[in-house]
Amino acid sequence: MTAWTWRFEKADGTEVQPAVQPEEFTTQGDAESWIGEHWKALQDGGADQVRLFEETTEIYGPMSLHADA
Secondary structure, eight states: OOOEEEEEEOTTSOBOOOSSOOOOBSSHHHHHHHHHHHHHHHHHTTOOEEEEEETTEEEEEEEEOOTTO
């Protein structure tokens, strides 16, 4: 089964621990729904941007968690 995961980063690309611990997602849609629900808490917890991975392949990113970006 394919696992979809998020990487949480500061604006400079440094990885940070997320304020809300994600699960491993089985679909891209589930992962994107989760980020849509939790982006504000993640931003408040110190993450500036995220990258989405399917297994070890980066699908897209960095995607800003800031509304004005």
